[in-house]
Amino acid sequence: MSEQRPPPLPRVVLVVLCIAAALVLAPFWMALVLAIWVGDLLHKMVPGLTRLTGRKQRAAALLTVLLVAVILVPLALVAISLLGEAIDLAERLSESPELRTMFEQLVTNGGAAPDGDKPPPNPLSLVMEHGNRAWGVLTMVFAAAAKAVIGLFIFITSTYVVLADGPAAYHWLERHSPLAPSTLKRFGHAFLETGRGLFIGVGGAGLAQAIVATIAYLVIGVPEPFVLGLLTLAASVVPSIGTALVWVPVAIGLALTGRTDAAIGLAIVGVAVIGTLDNLIRPYIAKWGKLDLPAHLIMISMFGGLALVGPSGIILGPLVLRLAREAIEIVHEEKHGRPPDLPG
Template sequence: MIALPFVRPLFWATLAAIMFQPLYQWLFVRMGNGPNRAAIATLLIITVAVLIPAFFIGGIIIDQAVAVFLAFQDGKIDVAAWFMQVHDALPAGVQSTLDSSGFANLDSFIARAQDFARESTGVIAQSALAIGSSAFGFVLAFGVGLYATYFLLRDGRSLGEAVVAGLPIERGLADRLAEKFTSIVRATVKGSIVVGLVQGALGAITFSIAGVPSAALFGLLMAIFSLLPALGPALVWIPVAIYLLAIGEIWQGVIVIGSGVLIIGMADNVLRPILVGRDTGIPDWIILVTTLGGIGLLGLSGIVVGPLLAGLFLAGWAILQEQREAKTA
């Protein structure tokens, strides 16, 4: 209970130590087997390559989210007007088809879409205000996370071996579960977070080139939707492309479509097999359900915790089944 306020920073420190342990080992050998120097060097690389860019991009996204939220409050953004603008710009045949199908009058749907957009940007804006109002707590948690990451990088292997040795199960079973734990963590971080960030960055660059306002915010949405298999990022760039084409910005819409199909869509197909491979052994639908459920229960940490629990359950089930079959053979 004493460490409960720092569960999240300790969790992310553990993930960072697992992900950057190979880098620490590489620096450890090249720095004359100096564990302290290797851990400090690894922490500096994490800070420069990951944390500083994350804070910079996060600041841009928060500014854009606050601006969009204020625009909704002031009535400057009208989703209904956008919908009618797209509808009126469509060819007459398409308009008549939509009208006959009942899509011409979607007041309730448009109102819900506008409420959803307002609430989504409001959550980001309110989160930013919450961080600002509790700046001391955020700085303290961040410092604890960095401090824990240092020691977990330096002593992580010995601590992991001690934990595995102390588990009240057979050592062989404990070793297999520990190996599965590490592989699932690395595969989930690389497969969900890294691929999502790449697709989000590509989307933000594409929207910026096409002149779409709040490009970084749209990039964040694309990174979030990338958790959904198959259509994920397309749920963001397809409506944007349709809107651009409908208002007459043809080349901008073509750029968004071309980038969405040829670059953003292919990024997942190319990167995921390279980064993840067959590390998890978890079906895609289970990863989807557990990831969304984890986010619903635990927030951002659920991206890793959900698939991790599912993977450990499946691994334990498979191991017990193997043992049962070995006894009956």
């Protein structure tokens, strides 16, 4: 009597569990995607560090520690700059007579003489009246901060896992994926290409522009130079005019406040150095981080993703567009035996 095979797992169970797993990971999808991309950029350093440290896990840990330092140093500079401004603001407020008047008016009904029929407001009632609104704002701020901290923790630990065990995880996915190995490899290549293109192709040129702009802000003596440098980096994703969205208003502000020489100097640096740096650097970094999409489509996909899902859409937009292009090419090749004629 032959042994009966157990019934196969119903497909609906598989689909439901996969969807549930995706929903569990969805809140921190950006941290996971960034970890895979950063791990791909750093993985070539692992063999050399493994020979130096003796174990692959130690090499991955060393690279992760260096990555944490690279992340925390700019954040610390910005935090110190903002903290200094906050302390100055608090000192100015503490010396302001208007602040004392404002607190007195909270308990004296705007400074008017108390009405015999209407007693002055109780401070406790004022707290109860406005406390719910303040508590709601604080809760929202703390929730956002907690999510950011958890996301950063997941990104750092996931980067370590990718560096230490990334190839093994990919081989497992290759063996168990419903896609053919060749198709999975092409999607994986498109996925990693998007990361390299955004980090090196877009971010590399933007970082160079932001560094030059930050140095210019420091030399000229503009308040909050590191914050303005980060804004310049963020604006650099817009082709041609991106960085000008930051330094042009700063130059105008300098001119309006009587610092004409500083405004002219910043304008010269902006046009002659910051504005042309993108065209000078991008051809050299394209060989390491070329994203196989037109620059205009990359910009549109970033803004489209931003409008659709918020800040994380800056990453999601180009990623979805690049994977969609790869899917179109795969289907076309399966049908016609050659890649389609798509714009580069």
